[in-house]
Amino acid sequence: MFNSQSRSQLCSADLKEAIIECLDQYIGPAEEVSRSMPQKTRDGYTSGIAFERNDLAKPVKKGTRCYTIGNSAEGPTLIMVPNKGAKITGADDDVSLEMRKSLKLVRLLWRLEQVNH
Numbered sequence: 001m002f003n004s005q006s007r008s009q010l011c012s013a014d015l016k017e018a019i020i021e022c023l024d025q026y027i028g029p030a031e032e033v034s035r036s037m038p039q040k041t042r043d044g045y046t047s048g049i050a051f052e053r054n055d056l057a058k059p060v061k062k063g064t065r066c067y068t069i070g071n072s073a074e075g076p077t078l079i080m081v082p083n084k085g086a087k088i089t090g091a092d093d094d095v096s097l098e099m100r101k102s103l104k105l106v107r108l109l110w111r112l113e114q115v116n117h
Helices: 004-008 013-027 093-115
Strands: 039-041 044-046 071-074 079-082
Touching (some): 013 093
């Protein structure tokens, strides 16, 4: 278990700020967030969090709220490919891809910072 002093040393202030910005982007405005799964309507999406409210948010299994942001490894061909939610479709790509980019960047920065300590 971490004590309060060691917890504050887990990452730099810059990384903490990047994490907060990333979470704010993923979750979205408080008034638009709900605990229920997003529902597609004629005008867009309702419910859920910002990350889920686009056509690229494809859950790992139907009816779940588990999404992959990394690459997929194809066993038979031994290649790495973008997961189905990260493939460019032309519909709402900009918002979704920016969210995925920011999360991957924060993840990378966190790992690099841990290596340097």
